[in-house]
Amino acid sequence: MNSFKRLCIVFSVFLLSYFGEIAINVSCGPEPDPYDYYVSFFHNNVPDEGYVPFSFTNMRFLYDEAEPESEVRINSREWADYLGKGVRAVDVGQLMYHTDSATDSVILRYLTGGEVALPDSLAANTYLKGLAANEPARIYFLFAKELEPYATVTYNHYWDPDPRDTMDLGRMEALADSALRRADEHPRNRFLRLRYAYQAARMYHYSGLFEDCVETYEEYIQPSREKSAVKGWALALKAGATRRLNEPAEAAYLFSKVFTASPERRVQAYKNFHYIDVPFEDVLALAQSNEERAAIWAIRGFNNGGFDRETLSSVYDLAPKSPLVGVLLTREINKLETQLTEASQYYQEGWWSDYYRPDSTQAKARNHAAWIADFSRKLASEKQYTEPGLGMVSEAYVHWLLGNADQAEALLAGVKVGRLSERLADQYRIVELLINVNRLKATDNVDEKAMLPALQWLDQKRQDEINQAITRYGNERYSWMAAADLRFNRTATNLYQSVLAPHYMQQKDTAMAALLMWKGASPGGTEIEPAGELYDRLGWPTQAFWQEQLQPAALERLATWGREGVNRPWAPLFEQQLGALESDPFWDLLGTAYLRMHDYAAASKAFAHLSTDFAPPAPVNWYSAEEDTLWPDPFLETLSDYPKQFGNEALSKAEFANTMADLQRRIADDPDHAAAYYFQLANGVYQTGAFGNSWQLISYSWTSSDNYLKGAYYYSGDFHEARQAAVWYRKARELSGDREFQAKCTFMLAKCEQKSYLFDNIRDYYDTTYASAQGQPDPFWVFSQRNRYFKELRENYLDTDFIRAAASECTYLADFIAPNFP
Template structure:
């Protein structure tokens, strides 16, 4: 084979493999749930679900759902059943007309022949027996004609052997339909024959004739049949094909308004045409037609804006479109404004200092006294100075004293004013127990203006009472106050609904808004506050249990698979209750709230030991808090509120709790306590499992690295040597720790402990002894978790290596300790993160690489040139060898 052919073959093969890999990654990667990707408490289905549920807000789909609000088959079958008389069932009509395969339709066509062999499903059809009655010969004739027409209109298109429609046959059959219509006196059948004629011409591409049939024979027919709507949809398509896109868009808006079985189709066609809205709106003759057009435009707008909503209300204030558009605006605000304001459940947020840190009380009293002292001093100084100048001009001491008093007073006042300005906006905006985070002023100002505009509309909606459910305006107002962190105003607005007759959905939404505002009002959650929240939490949980069971295995997600109450409950515990506890320093209760947040939708749990607990527990809970959780599980709290929240602990396996507690004790260097925790585990398989990252996939059967050995390079990791479980590791570390207590100068013990700590870092061979996940991106990353001092920075390992070096007399040990201290020091530098500025990133990356090589302990390594370890390290470690060469 020639070289170029080989290269081409290799190129094609490699390219194919890459494309296949990309396809697999894309297919297997997670995608946002289009019905649950932002923080929401305001249910979209409280308005217009039956007629306009497909147009609720979601920024991930063109429409919220893909099902028409009504069934075309059911509507047509009902019309036929009514036409044929009370003995005919609509279900029988639908089965015959819409649910037979081609063979079944063929049998149905010949059903009316003399004693044909017929399937039982046809024999029992009241529809077919009615058509067989001589009184309905005309209807039978039409039905048989419709079957033949349907076969002509079907396109069995094959990409490899395209077979075009038989347009000549379509036109001929359309002419037959016109002739049959002309000779038919029955208005029900006459309309359907003309519809068949229009449709057949439409399929044949004879759009002008199809349009002509509609205008001459269908448009002015006095009939309430939905056939007219389907014919109107065809007419709209014909106008588009003939070049009048504005007229076509307007006609689709009429189909959208009047025929729910074609509403979604008409909506898509309207936007597909993309006709200028200002031209289309000119064709509207009635306020209702204008309202429909503004609604269609509003449903397609993913950005905030009340203009379409206001136009719909001004033209048709009683229309259900008003409520749907209003809720859409609320859901948009939830995505763009509320979700960032509740961005309080991320690792970075906790790492930035918002976790379990009670606020330092402000000494407001001292500041007040300082202000008074300053003012009094300032006033007294001025008085003394005036006395000195006017009454005692010859005594400069009085002038000096007055000047000093004035200066001290002025300094006090100025200091107070300066430090008053220095008070952080966070402290002002986020009182103790608050769960909102600070939103940038640019975003806040933008959305606050929209909120006020929307609030004004809601006030008008409620006071005018032109809309069928004006209470939605008051309810929305209360929720807007929640978004703005104004609970008192929100509760006052909600109180206006007391005593009013609300439907079930609005009543449920009122309960949720009341729960949110009540929780928001509390500056610090105490026992009395928790008791006040308990009835609402119980009510919400009952709604979750009684609601739609979440279908977590449905892909892609559908609106029917969503339990709105479950989403609200999860979001309340996750973004409201848990963060409020964290702000006041109660991590145990916050952890309990997060556990309850996970029992509603999909358990956001750690899959490394047993899918029971939230990720928060694995990364942020310390041993005292976990011990408190274990106690709540073991001894049911007497307090009703805590007892209710603690029910979630019932599904948490006790062994897993002690496994996590032991791991946390290892992170906290409480080795005897870790041993005790691990010894509580009854499942021998769990406690005897070794952890090195690979075991999670091989059920503990893979090799385990010895955490007490030294490796020159971190990669590749070596997993041979003595196997350690978390228990045996804890026992070994406890023994070493005990030795250091008995012999403070035991260099060997410190050295072994340092090895154990280093190897349980992300760089070592036993990271799984203190961590539950590992990623290549952990190398050099910014610390996030409380144990990252060991896991990322290897700080304590460095401390123990230096201690061991100080105490040891063995040059080999000193060399090893110095080298390992150098490796630990490298971990103190943070690797740059790639941003938009590639050049800046490359500079930071170069600096980071230089920092790894310019290591003070590499210089000290030269003291141990004669050791065997030095000779081994200089050959295997490129960082050390580069440093030595450059110096």
């Protein structure tokens, strides 16, 4: 898979905070998705929704802290089924879990025969009606309410409650004893008998009577033939009590049983298992079946962020039909993605991909990928797993990760999609999309037309998913509260921004790449509304791509598409967005692109489209008390770059373009003073570099790392290395006979040459900085002492007044000429 050459962009934000001479306030996108720290196309819920909290993540203990199922909903359904007669589970949940103290008082008076007028919300509650008509259920409900203050405990470690005072403990023991007596009163009512026993176990456990808790479970709960989630909750109590009775291996084993049997307590059981921290072999020895052994292996494996063949193989050998097999296989594929998928430099992934991806790590990942492909083939061929198609789709995807698109395509051809589950069929279509990208050629209407339905399908899946999240969380909160569930949204973003956009960039179709980056940005509402501004709803990756990569030719093509429509098969994908190509930010970007190419007349023409009230945000100095605005002054002459000297008033890009165009005209109209005009032109582009005081005239962001890291922008020659400035300083020197002026031009040429000392990546910078700190020669100082223009200054201009002034401010020059300078 092709990708852009990576650049340490994200980390520059970190460097800005710690090493920046001046902090710049620039606009930024929304908070990054905390789960989206690598490019992933294989959904973590493909094999089973019930184990999503244990999906791969190497940034935290769990992928998701929420239980896979709701205890409230499960208990409410059981009560609704027990009472029957039209009792609704939602009414049970409302009455049992979501009432305040005032409402509870009304309910209690009503159920105990008191005279009370029920509000409409309670009068229509079917659960309340069911309790009123069922005396045993009503008595249990009232008893449970009596226990509620003692059952609501504060935990230090999940199952270890804060200690109670003596009066509480006595009251809890009495309530536990009462619960057992009540259980005995209902020998044939398994529903209520089980729940009374559970209440007794809770009270014994929370009051510290752990032996009584265990005994209650074994005598009342374990023998019960009632099919209820309550049995799993009681088993968790027994597990905690067993641990307090100094049997940690037994406790961990019991929690492993809760883990598999009770999805509403699965996360809690997982945490408890690991909190106990007992030798794995001791727990495994207690297992009574291969299924239990497989679960214990899986629980341990879910805490392993590294490649893990042993767990996957062991679980499959022990329980090949278990859903844990698919979950563990998916985890390993997600681990592979962290090493083998490649992101555009403008994606959230950032600097650490290269920093922590040495060749040895890549080789290890590819070796593991080959093993995963073999395992997937085995899963498919042996057909012991409940959905063997997972093996075929997984193997195809792994081959795509390895760059074997043809082999991946051949594997998919053998899959009978109609027999796959919905989630696996969706995954099949995603892998198919990825494979088809390899066939795409720029401006190939046949291939684009063939892919359009699949891309529209993905867009619809993405929008449906977002609509569901908005319904649940609200428009303003869905993007972060539902982050873990927005799988198709992440897939679409990854596909458009990290596969399709780089693919078109490689084929030099930058305008289409720009639209694809734009398309990859997450929609901001229930519908993809026409964009009013270029950067509406865009995060940093897309905005940075547009602002850093688009040259005038691509932008002019986009402007044509904005006026006339996209004359390509993919036009329906972008029809809602093209209106933004007539907005102020677009014309500002086009004009800025022309500034970078030094076509100042064309820049002025683009800026002429701007509204009179358009004013992009100006950078400020975060470290000043008043956060002073940093006004540009591109024609300022300075000997030293730092501390930077800024202007005193605003200067727009249009004004800068007009001034530079005027200087170019003057060179032709007034050749006698051409040297001075060239020098001002050179100052203008020098100060718009990262090291200057007017970078905001050609760039939309700045960090201190721009001074020592190579850029990947088309204007990096100016922004990082002052190349055009050097051309014009050299021209100014050639046209002048004034030795003082020539010395000044030569010094500025020396400064431009110093800017060519740049590092390829942040790792090289740190390695060099560390070496210098250990006493090795400063490599930049060594580089400066070889500056050819320093040599010219020493040989030709040592007697000028300018050199004396320059040497007093530039220590590198002073060191160079010191032996020959009085």
